[in-house]
Amino acid sequence: MSDSTALRVADLPQNTPTAFEIIPDKETLTALAAEMGVNAVRKLRFTGEIKAMGKKDxxxxxxxxxxxxxDxxxxxxxxxxxxxxxxxxxxLARVETPEGAEVEMPEDDSIEPLGTHIDPAAVMAEALALHIPAYPRKDGAELGEAVYAEDGVQPMRDEDTKPFAGLAALRGQLKDED
Known part of the structure; x- marks a missing residue:
């Protein structure tokens, strides 16, 4: 995204929210689609506000x-x-950063360290990337079962791999014998 949407924190008013609305043009939508690995981003709109929380956040x-x-x-x-x-x-103006080789991800991923600028367009692109479905499916589309085996060999099916399937079949045979 361009630097034109980045707002300099020092220029933001402390006592009133700063509203924003981003509706990218066709070229930007095409670039975002390529970046996100999707066929197209047809519509995109990000609206909101940035407001002060206390003196520094x-x-x-x-x-x-x-x-x-x-697809x-x-x-x-x-x-x-x-x-x-x-x-x-x-x-946040002050974010605690743990020291050491291993760093755990914070539980709250909505907290960021405050830099010199806040860029709503960058936030929009990141939010879009996080909410695009990883495995999109057309309504009613289901994966079928692929069964492979050599000639003359009984193929193994998904239900054969279930740990208690054999026991249930054995129990059924034992009940039939009684």
């Missing part, structure tokens, strides 16, 4: 709306997905 609250076209993982036909998400990020 800031909060970005926004609403992401997007229409994304991807179905089963049929490879195009699947259109509508994404509607609330996005909130808190920018």
């Amino acid at each position: 800031w909060k970005l609250s926004g609403r992401l709306g997007a229409t994304v076209v991807q 179905c993982v089963v049929t490879l036909e195009p699947v259109t997905t509508r994404i509607e998400e609330q996005v909130e990020i808190t920018y």
Whole structure:
């Protein structure tokens, strides 16, 4: 995304929220689709506000709306997905960073360290990437069962791999003998 959407924190008013609305043009949508690995991003809109929290911290609250076209993982036909998400990020002037080789991911992933700028377009792109379905499926599309075996050999099916399937069959045979 361009630097033109980045807002300099020092220029943001402390006592009133700063509203934003981002509706990318066709070229930007095409670039985002390529970056996200999808067929197309048809519509994209990110609106919200940035407001001060105390003297040094800031909060970005926004609403992401997007229409994304991807290939179905089963049929490879195009699947259109509508994404509607609330996005909130808190920018803290002081973020505790643990020292050492191993660093655990914080439980709250909506907290970011405050830099010199807050970029709603970058937040929009990240939120879009996080909410695009990893395995889109066309309605009613299901994976079938592929069965392979050499000639003359009984193929192993999914239900044969279930640990208690054999026991249930054995129990059924024992009941029949009684």
